[in-house]
Amino acid sequence: MSLLTVRNLGKSFGGVAATDGLSLSVDRGEIHAIIGPNGAGKTTLIAQLSGTMLPDIGTVRFNGRDITRLSAHARARLGLTRSFQITSLVPGMTALENVALAAQVQEGHSFRFLRPVARIESLRTAALDQLYAVGLGTRAEQPVTALSHGEHRLVEMAVVLATGALLLLLDEPFAGLGSAESARMVAFLKTLKGTRTILLIEHDMNAVFALADRISVLVRGRIIATGGPDAIRASPAVRAAYLGGD
Amino acid sequence: MRRSDLLTLTLLALLAVLPPVFFCTGHPFYLDLATRLVILAIAATSLNLVLGYGGMVSFGHAAYIGIGAYAVGIPVYHDLWGGAAWLASTSGWVHLALAMGLSALFALGTGAISLRTRGVHFIMITMAFAQMVYYLFVSLGTYGGDDGLVIEHRSRLPGISLDNPLQLYGLCLAVLVATIVIVRTIMRSRFGQVIKGARGNEERMATLGYNTYAYRLTAFVIAGAIAGLSGFLMGNFTAFISPEMMAWTRSGELMFMVILGGTATTPGPLLGTLIFIVTEELLSHYTRHWQLPFGLMLIGVVLFMRGGLTGAFRRRE
Amino acid sequence: MDFALVFVQMLNGLQLGLLLFLVASGLTLVFGILDFVNLAHGSLYMLGAFVCASLTFLTGNFLIAIALALPVMAVIGWGIERVVVRQLYRRDHLDQVLGSFGLLLVFDVAVHLIWGPAGIAIPLPAWLDTHIGLAEDVVIPVYRLLIIGTGLAVAALLFWLVHHTRFGMLIRAGASDRTMAGALGIDITRLFTLVFALGAALAGLAGMLVAPITEASIGMGNSVIITAFVVIVVGGIGSMKGAFIGAMIIGLIDTLGRSFIDDGFRLIMGTAAAETAGPAVSAMLIYLLMAVILALRPQGLFPPSGR
Known part of the structure; x- marks a missing residue:
């Protein structure tokens, strides 16, 4: 059953869409990773999920409640918090x-x-x-x-x-870590598996594939694919848009 | 004992002993000076709560001193000259309730608006609201307008005569001690941690689940009420009030006192006020233009002595 | 209501608004580009008045005095920027506020030492010191028209500067953005000094224009600076358009409030009550207006984008 459900989320700045019809669901207890090339809209997405930025359209439901218009502190009180990159x-x-x-x-x-x-x-x-x-x-x-x-x-x-939050939005926890430190962080996050729900937004592919139960690929403000690590690795669409891209 | 607390206690002990001794040996002037110092130190300590610990650069703190002083002057005026019978009173309790209550209300109203903004906006808006109070009292011809209002009777309180300089001084000093204890206690409490956290990293606090606006507003109101209390004492000390007490340059001086002593420290505001008042007094012996060296000193402190005097001490530890 | 009186008061409001714009525009430039909060901006307004007074007596002509005083003010601004302000760009706003507050104290005393404690009235040339009758009961001082004309001309010049020059691009970017300026190939250090000098000249000009009406006096800057803050807070800090519209709103509301609120209150309450409430409300009017606007739009009417 999903803890977080995002439907058709949209946010644009001066006509440029940063989030464009984004839908996503995160199940209870899973580690769900979001990957995507630079400029895909990860920062805007996490700001809208944590409540520091409000979307133009779309809905965000968390733990059975519509939280689309709630402030950051009210969301945190309901059990949704974020880490900072x-x-x-x-x-x-x-x-x-x-x-x-x-x-x-x-x-x-x-x-x-x-x-x-x-x-x-x-x-x-x-x-x-x-x-x-x-x-x-x-x-x-x-x-x-x-x-x-x-x-x-x-x-x-x-x-x-x-904070005891039910859902942790982790914004690039591996940014700037050396390989030993990364390994330490992977080991630690593995200990949380099953007890907390985690939405992991991360660049470090090794970490993502080592940790995630499911992976969503964010490209130009929308999710183009969601699936298990193997499915994502094999997806031609993902390769075209992202892995083999730039 | 922590060094900062030791410094606070030493300063308070000096203030408890020296001025009364001077007074009793025929130098009443020093008691006057000390009374003013202590009252301003109360206001500076309350300002430190928002400015220092909370990081809210409130540039309108003198307005509360004015509100507190007029809360003594206006009821006394009506008691003496009639009119507005509902307001007329010589009771210290009434004056105190008005001084703190109205200051808290003013802080609540202006804080509710200004705390939705940050940085420069906040500085300018708090300044503007204080200036509003200034012009309000300038416009009130009944209470002397620009020229100010002489308070013919000091507030009446049971068991103490505010006409007696020593007793008034004792009261002011007791209030200062209480204020320092209160602010120190608050800043170590859970509430204080939230205020300090919001200063250091507001977005973090919000995403942890703290409604920083509500906490800041509460601190702003507490500081306003305490500054109103210092105004009540100021009115009783000078027995004269005028809008000039609330000019924005006065707020600037209060800020300077806090910065000079060191923001977000327990002894900072008291130390800063002490140095400010003593320097002002010394300079005014030599020149009518004490503001000139003072202005230069202020620029010097900002340019070369970051963290104030307690900051300078701390670095040397 | 008397329409002739309303018309005259509107002109007065326009005049006050334009004077406020001159002060606020300098603040906007300095804040918008330098990200510097200058409490001593009012001191430059005061200095402008005194410098202009001295030059008027020296040259015998008010207009020549203004022409000479403007570069003097720019040089003073240049000096302040070099000695103090420059050190404070990278500091937080609290340090800037305190440092410029120190400057303000120094200037107040300096003026006191140079020109003495009393105010100085500036005589106008005869052709300016006269009135035009538009109708039998509508009489307008010529000097008022000069102020309005000058104010509008400077406003036009500033808008051209902001919207049609590279210099203006920086302001519209809403930034003390050194990297962007670097990318545009602008020498930041010189630009900043120039901007500060321009701001000083604008504030000085406002002081010069107002001095023949109010006379040059110590402390005149300390009250105008707060009103200028209200203007830019209402308009949106850092926006030139906001400063202009904010200045017009504040100038008109303040002037009309002072002239008509008393009468208005007399209609709805007793004369005695109106005599207290009228002045009290008109004294607070622009601040109450500011409160309402900020309650609705915390960033002011025209917040610059990208901030």
Whole structure:
């Protein structure tokens, strides 16, 4: 059964269509990857799914609700969150604080003014658990500015996971990673398989084919093919438009 | 103990001891200076909540001081001269409620509009709304318009006489301590984390599920109410109010105090206000044109001393 | 309502609007291209008035004084850009605001030291200091027409600049976009200095034009700058068209509000209440208008694209 259903999504800027009749469905528990050449409209798509940009036409349904017009924070509250391609942590905070801030949304509203966060065990524990899960438990107290790029990518994962979201939109989590770091990230994402639903938007083909249950190919703002890794690899349409293209 | 807290406590201890000693040894002038300093430090501390921690460059903070001061002056005026009986009062509680309530309302209304924008828009819009209040009071001839209004009676509060300079100073200092504690507590709470997070990375906060607008607006209203409280004290201290207190250049001075001491730090606003007031006082002994060296100093701080004085300390640690 | 009076007030509003446009257009150029928030822009307006006053007494002719004062203002702008402003381009807006606030304090004192604390009235030549009767009860000062004419001419010139020159392409791109400017083969450092000098001359011109009416005084810039902010916030920050339309709206609304709101209130409430409420509302009118427009369109009426 599908968790996210996108129908006929369209968005254009000054007459240029960035998303053009895009339809897509993501099933519960799967890792669904979206690949496509540069300029295919991946950034616009993820912005429309996460709610920082509203589509001109089309609908987005999530977990049985129409969320097409909902704001980003309302979508996140329903269990849909995203990671950022360019690491997007709060610079003045430690890794632990960044993750705790994400865990904090699970406790309801944050109009709580008195207790210092540093003394709230539940937040600390939840954040530490996620940091250990990504293998950064010992780096928890470091300011994020002191962490490496690879570590940033992992903290980013811990942040997204700590929200407890049902669906994770991962925006190129492999961008800028070396081969060892990539392997680490693949191994980590494999541990999530079956427990979380992931929409993975990624350039790194090795990672995509190692992880994805299904792959959709985005070309010029629309999905031209969806299928298992082998089907996609074999599809002549995909080869023409993308793999063999440019 | 953290160094910043130690610095805060030291400054507060100095303020608790020195001015009253000067007063009792026949130098009442220094108590006056310290009272003004403490009141402005309250306003600066509240400004730090939005400007420093929240990253909202609000350029209209002096308006709240004015609103708070007129919340004392106008009810007292009607108590003395009649008219608007529903407003006439000498009760400090009424003045306090008006000062904080109206400031909070003004913050809510203007914040609701200005917080939908960012950056330069936000700076200009907060400036414009503050200027609106300025012109409003200029236009109110009943309350002196441009010339201002003499407050004939200070607010009446149980157990304390605001006519007594020492008692007034004690009250101001107590309010300053409370303000510092409140802002420090808020910024360490879950709410504070959201405010800091929204400053550092707003889109991230939204995609985590935080309605940053609502949190920012709340911080904006809290800061407005506290600044209104400082206005209440200012009105009782000077016993005179005029629109000039809310000119936008006053808001600029408050911002300067926060920046000078170091934004987003606990002692920053107090330290900045202290240096500002003392420098202003020293310079005004030598020249009527103290603004000239002051302006140069401001340019110098911006160009060469980023992070303010506490920032400079921190780098050396 | 008295139509002659309405007509005269409309002309007054137009005049105020055009003066505001001169100030706002400089702000727009400086912000649009340099991405710099200049609080000291009002100081340039004030300096223009004082420089023009001195030159009027020196040369004995107001118009010659303006012609001489414009390059003086451009040179002052050039100097400020070189010494202070240039250091702040890559800083955040808070630093820019504070740095230019420091400049403003320095200028206020400098003017005080050079010209003294009192305001200076500028005498107009006789042919300007007269009136034209359009009808028996409609009398227009000639000088007012000069201001309106100058304002419109400068507006036309700026629109040509923005829409038909390479220089204007940068503004329309809505950017302090160094890479784009580089691609167009423009020497950024020189361009920025030039833009700032032009902005200074525009603000100075507004000050010069207004001085014969209000006289040159310290602090005149500090109130006009906020009104100019309201103008560009309403029009859409960074847009020249927005600055023009915003200036017209604010100029007309402010002038008409001040002249007719009192009467209007007297019709619907008691005279005593109207005497308090009238001035209060007309004092706040443009800010309330700004609030309404921003509530509907947070980016103003004509936000520049690409921002």
